[in-house]
Amino acid sequence: MDETVAEYIRRTVLKIPREEIKAMLQKWGFLSESQLQSINFRQIKENISQDVVQLCEENSADIKQAAVLDIIYNHIYPNKRVWSVYQMTKTAEETEFFDLTDFKKKFKRRLRSALKHVTINFREYEDHAIWIRIAWGTPYTKPNQYKTSYVVYHSQTPYVFISASVLKSNLPLLCQALVVASNYHDIREMELRSHSLNSLKDIVFKRYSQNFQTYYPRPLQERKVAPENADLRIIQENISEKERIQRVNREVFGDGPQPKLEFAQYRLETMFKSDPKMDVLDKKEPFRCLVKFSSPHLLESLKSLAPAGMADAPLSPLLTCIPQKARNYFKIREKKGVFPESFVSP
Amino acid sequence: VAVSSLPDLRGTERDQAAILVQLSSRSPAFPKNSEEKLLWSGWFCCVSGDDLSDNVPEDFTCLPLFLANGAESYTSIVGSWFQKTFDCCFRRLALSPLNLSWMAAMWTGCKVDKTASPTELVFSVPCLPHPLDISYAIHPEDAKALWDTVQKTPGEITQEEVDVFMDCLYSHFHRHFKIHLSATKLVKVSTAIASAHCDGIIKFLQSQYLTGVLTLLTELAISQIQ
8 A cells, every 4th residue: 555545544534533433434434344343442543543544554545545535524524624605607598417427527537638647536425415526736746635625516506615725726727627527608706705514505505594575564573581580670771672673683684593604804995984074084085994704603793793782783784695695705895876875796 | 041231222311221031942962062042032121211210219220111022931931030039020011992092093194115014903892602803904095094184283192083083993884884893892903013912912013113112012011000
């Protein structure tokens, strides 16, 4: 077995939390059940990984099998990477039957015609998700298995989730290969990025509970929380305002849990407006700003701002439109014309 | 351990010379020949601390500001030695949002060359179910243009002017996002001159303004003694 393959397998096993190693190796299926029984999974990880490498040596593992283990790891722990969403478009309207073998063949052919050294592996999952792992080399060097890009393509949809990692220069080639292999015409980046792959899927597949479009005022359905040990002499001063905020928040964010994003970025190129009597800046050019929001769970965090008294309710549509517009990177310019207070984002 | 004096690091004649302390390591295998690697340095200084010099006896040397660079473990070792030996108190210089607003306004107004970095304010909202951080960076030319219209008397800055400057930035933000930045905590300010974090972490970015920044920090250090 190749030295580099052995080292790669050893490092991949080391990444896995100790309690999960056995299950992941079983999913991998490369080592037999009796071989797995022979490993003591209670020892320290360094020793477990050495044992695994030893057994892989016996089975003569090559890079292909090692790559599959890596895909399995990333499928179970996708949140370790940052994913960007791309949308493919086609000119023709008809939905063609998706042929997986044809897709794989065309994809490999396109990449290999441009790059001599590249490792490509596929794995299909039940939800029609095709995972592609690509290890990039150069015209002069073999593929670097530690510099990998991942693609998750749901063949029933035009969406592709890409975790490009270090080598951004290979991205155009990767996009081209995807378009050609899937018989689409074009591909564009959606300005939507997150660590949480599932949340990105929730957003583009519209699997989260969306806000309601209220065309008429709904009857107030606030949950009237009756406190158990209420002292009836205590009255909440602004209970109606609190209830209004809750109601508006629910209308704007929806009832269910929010998709998990970690950041949102706004490049502002709008005008600075101030109270004329303050006698401050009155330029005709935009006031250029870059605003970045970050949080372990951005949308839930933004949702809690108004109830905490830090923001108005409803919160600005620039923030609440994130799931509907399926983007978290924006460029905001001033809207010209009748309503100078409103904004456009291209 | 090396202790040396930096006589030029001062603001006025009455400031004492700064003192530099450096910790270096030598390779244990070849103590005589090997190169020393600088592990940690710290320096005491007083820049334009005239207020303090007035109130202190003649023979007394007072250096209220201490800057350290290196691992926290070394800082605490050096700090505890000085505390024991000189009966003093070592504490991080906490920078309040008020202090940081002053720095944002003052440093935005400084003239720098064309390739200046933006004026960035970082706000933290820790008390939510999921904490939120907001970075608000303004193009340096636009930030300076705003400050220039706010500041009325050259060479002099008032609290009112700093407030107006910050309010302008807050209301521009509110107009877009409906969030009240004034309700959040300003934790870091970054400009082309320098950056400052509320935990007392400072980065000096323009050597021509070093004395200016040190003057401000000395003032803050002195005010925290009293």
